[in-house]
Amino acid sequence: MARIENAKSVNEWLDQRIGLNTLKKVMQTEYWIPKNINFLWAMGMVLAATFGLLTISGIFLLMYYQPHVDHAFDSVNYLIMTEVGYGWLWRHIHGIGASLVFLIIYIHMFVGIYYGSYKKGRELIWISGMLLFVLFSAEAFSGYMLPWGQMSYWAGMVITNLFAGGSLEAVGLVEWIRGDYVPAQAFLTRFFMLHVFLLPLVIIGAIVFHFGTLRIPHVNNQDGEDFDYEEHAELYKAGKVKESKVIPFSPVFLSKDVFVMGVYFILFFYLVFYHFNFAMDPVNFDPANGLNTPAHIYPEWYFLWSYEILRPFPTDPGLVAFAIAQVIFFMLPFLDRSPNVAPANRRGLFHIWFWVMLVDLLVLTVMGKLPPEGIWNVIGFWAAIVFFALWIALPFITKAEKKL
Amino acid sequence: MNKELKIFGVVAFFTLLLYWGVEPFAHGQMHKHVDFNNFVYDGKADIAAAPADKKEAKETFWKEVGEISKLKGDPVAGEATYAMCTGCHMEGAPNMGGVIPPVLDNAGAIYDKNYLIALIKDPAMASNVDHKYADTMTHPMGSIKSMVSQPQDIANVVAYLKEKKAGAVTPKQAYEQACGRCHANRYVNWTQLGTVPKTEKNLATGIDVDALKFKQAVAEEQALVADYMGKLPPDLSIIIRARSHHFLETIVENPQSQLAGTAMPRVGLNEQGFEKVMEYLEVSGDPSKVARDALGPWVIGFFVLFTILAYLWKSSLWRDLH
Numbered sequence: 001m002a003r004i005e006n007a008k009s010v011n012e013w014l015d016q017r018i019g020l021n022t023l024k025k026v027m028q029t030e031y032w033i034p035k036n037i038n039f040l041w042a043m044g045m046v047l048a049a050t051f052g053l054l055t056i057s058g059i060f061l062l063m064y065y066q067p068h069v070d071h072a073f074d075s076v077n078y079l080i081m082t083e084v085g086y087g088w089l090w091r092h093i094h095g096i097g098a099s100l101v102f103l104i105i106y107i108h109m110f111v112g113i114y115y116g117s118y119k120k121g122r123e124l125i126w127i128s129g130m131l132l133f134v135l136f137s138a139e140a141f142s143g144y145m146l147p148w149g150q151m152s153y154w155a156g157m158v159i160t161n162l163f164a165g166g167s168l169e170a171v172g173l174v175e176w177i178r179g180d181y182v183p184a185q186a187f188l189t190r191f192f193m194l195h196v197f198l199l200p201l202v203i204i205g206a207i208v209f210h211f212g213t214l215r216i217p218h219v220n221n222q223d224g225e226d227f228d229y230e231e232h233a234e235l236y237k238a239g240k241v242k243e244s245k246v247i248p249f250s251p252v253f254l255s256k257d258v259f260v261m262g263v264y265f266i267l268f269f270y271l272v273f274y275h276f277n278f279a280m281d282p283v284n285f286d287p288a289n290g291l292n293t294p295a296h297i298y299p300e301w302y303f304l305w306s307y308e309i310l311r312p313f314p315t316d317p318g319l320v321a322f323a324i325a326q327v328i329f330f331m332l333p334f335l336d337r338s339p340n341v342a343p344a345n346r347r348g349l350f351h352i353w354f355w356v357m358l359v360d361l362l363v364l365t366v367m368g369k370l371p372p373e374g375i376w377n378v379i380g381f382w383a384a385i386v387f388f389a390l391w392i393a394l395p396f397i398t399k400a401e402k403k404l
Numbered sequence: 405m406n407k408e409l410k411i412f413g414v415v416a417f418f419t420l421l422l423y424w425g426v427e428p429f430a431h432g433q434m435h436k437h438v439d440f441n442n443f444v445y446d447g448k449a450d451i452a453a454a455p456a457d458k459k460e461a462k463e464t465f466w467k468e469v470g471e472i473s474k475l476k477g478d479p480v481a482g483e484a485t486y487a488m489c490t491g492c493h494m495e496g497a498p499n500m501g502g503v504i505p506p507v508l509d510n511a512g513a514i515y516d517k518n519y520l521i522a523l524i525k526d527p528a529m530a531s532n533v534d535h536k537y538a539d540t541m542t543h544p545m546g547s548i549k550s551m552v553s554q555p556q557d558i559a560n561v562v563a564y565l566k567e568k569k570a571g572a573v574t575p576k577q578a579y580e581q582a583c584g585r586c587h588a589n590r591y592v593n594w595t596q597l598g599t600v601p602k603t604e605k606n607l608a609t610g611i612d613v614d615a616l617k618f619k620q621a622v623a624e625e626q627a628l629v630a631d632y633m634g635k636l637p638p639d640l641s642i643i644i645r646a647r648s649h650h651f652l653e654t655i656v657e658n659p660q661s662q663l664a665g666t667a668m669p670r671v672g673l674n675e676q677g678f679e680k681v682m683e684y685l686e687v688s689g690d691p692s693k694v695a696r697d698a699l700g701p702w703v704i705g706f707f708v709l710f711t712i713l714a715y716l717w718k719s720s721l722w723r724d725l726h
């Protein structure tokens with residue numbers, strides 16, 4: 001039993017009961033971060049902040065949204081946008097947030113790839129990160145169903161159809177997922193449940209897990225340098241901050257995070273007020289209509305690259321390629337055979353691999369949106385081939401990499 | 405610092421490239437290219453798209469329209485002819501061959517002069533739906549062809565409309581007269597029968613009989629419109645978010661250009677008429693614009709300040725670290 005005495009301040013009162021001072025030390029003032037990092041290391045906190053914005057705006061939307069096939073569309077487009085005070089603001093924040101969270105996730109991932117932050121003890125950071133990526137994808141997809149517009153309906157149709165597994169013709173599975181033969185009330189209600197309850201809950205758990213995995217290996221730094229954290233923490237505490245290679249998370253690292261978040265929020269709210277159409281597809285402002293297939297069905301931009309890996313192939317190989325593309329990034333720490341933790345520009349062939357991969361994903365993304373015709377189809381096909389060629393080549397080029 | 409800016413440049417470059425690829429570029433490739441004729445109604449597009457056996461008839465038609473347009477119309481004489489229009493076009497008119505003829509109170513303000521001439525000469529030809537009729541006389545307004553057939557009479561009526569029916573027009577009027585007979589707009593309570601009336605429910609039964617009656621009447625009217633058009637024209641409540649400005653101006657100018665073979669007739673609006681209709685579509689489909697413009701600068705200003713303060717805080721903490 002702890003010693004409970006008359007506390008002279010709230011701080012002390014809390015300290016006696018939950019060890020506040022120890023908590024502060026462990027989580028903030030003595031949580032050591034390397035000094036040699038750039039603004040890209042703020043992306044994680046930017047993601048956390050965006051998730052916060054999504055949650056808050058989502059709660060406000062949830063107070064008025066009606067998960068019924070006859071009312072969903074108007075509850076979003078009329079009730080929330082017109083009748084509810086600042087409803088439009090919450091909706092725009094939610095829409096822009098959903099789009100930008102993926103932009104930042106991709107930046108965050110590619111930062112990890114560039115600096116080799118997924119190796120030598122950091123494998124679980126990477127895997128928990130990928131878990132978050134998959135969960136966010138499911139969250140975004142389920143959310144996209146809710147306005148029950150044309151794109152909700154038809155994207156829901158196309159994506160759930162994938163579970164038929166091509167020639168396997170697992171129609172029963174598709175119907176089980178939908179709760180009906182086609183997307184209808186049962187489908188909307190279950191995606192509503194997933195979107196507002198189960199997935200956010202799991203995401204919060206996964207974020208905690210992701211943060212937990214960071215603790216022991218510490219975050220990487222611009223040179224991939226490995227040093228003795230204890231020793232440098234002592235230097236810092238002794239006031240030799242110039243010699244020390246670490247800084248405390250709070251307030252020193254946090255101050256930079258907050259600055260980067262500020263810049264990000266300027267962009268974010270510029271988009272919320274003046275440039276939101278890209279995040280809310282026009283096609284989804286036509287109400288869902290099962291009898292009228294839209295001329296172009298495409299997913300939101302962040303799914304386009306994997307959609308394009310599905311599309312240029314015949315059904316069965318396409319599905320296999322798609323399934324592999326969904327999970328292959330999980331394998332990165334094990335397919336990279338090099339012992340070097342260093343920025344890509346010092347890693348020879350891997351440097352080329354990195355940029356080709358980045359550009360290839362970009363090409364796939366753009367092709368995924370264009371109609372699959374003529375030259376676009378050819379480019380998409382070859383970009384998909386390059387994607388797999390890169391993954392096959394990875395173990396070989398990294399194995400051959402010289403130890404730094 | 406320098407290095408961070410360089411990295412930021414790389415991130416910004418790829419982000420913008422991505423944006424350009426999936427937005428302006430992809431949308432530019434996806435939508436078919438449709439020329440906009442600046443609300444000039446000269447029949448060029450109609451003639452170009454007409455099948456060989458119809459080309460000549462269309463050429464002659466639009467040439468004659470051009471000639472009538474050069475005549476000087478007499479609005480006083482036109483008033484007498486206009487009486488023929490109000491036989492059909494009046495407040496509370498019944499459905500005629502599929503739709504309720506719109507009131508013409510603002511026709512001179514919202515419709516183009518050449519289009520009005522063409523419309524009186526041959527409504528089906530003017531609105532580019534003649535392919536639906538073996539004899540364009542059977543168009544719901546087709547009989548006007550025989551009622552007002554002299555070029556000078558046509559010029560007179562149009563001069564009358566352009567002089568007496570061209571006063572100030574509100575966005576609501578423009579929408580109701582130009583689109584409202586076919587397209588409901590539920591976000592502003594508009595139906596093909598007009599605005600939904602205020603009714604009260606019976607306190608004992610909790611049922612609003614008058615509202616139910618109105619609903620039934622609307623359903624019956626919609627059935628007639630759907631029968632005439634082959635399908636129920638879509639509700640336009642939020643069309644302004646669903647279609648681009650370019651799509652809307654071209655579908656008004658010539659529906660066939662966007663939806664080949666569609667039953668929607670051309671609505672020969674002039675620029676003012678179109679702008680007014682758009683304003684109304686904004687009222688129903690994007691009413692938060694004013695609030696956005698008012699609040700935006702404050703929120704962004706707040707974050708600029710926030711960022712400056714954060715930068716000063718960061719600088720003070722990092723100054724002695726290196």
Ligand code: HEM
Nearest residue numbers: 041043044045047048109112117126129130132133219220
């Ligand atoms: C979507 C929610 C996510 C949140 C809230 C989040 C949060 C964070 C935070 C706060 C950090 C520490 C600061 C930093 O290095 O940026 C971090 C590091 C890291 N994250 Fe995430 N992350 C998310 C998703 C991902 C994803 C999708 C991946 C990749 C698959 C990933 C991989 C990593 C890696 C490898 C690190 C270590 C970076 C280093 O050591 O330098 N994270 N994350």
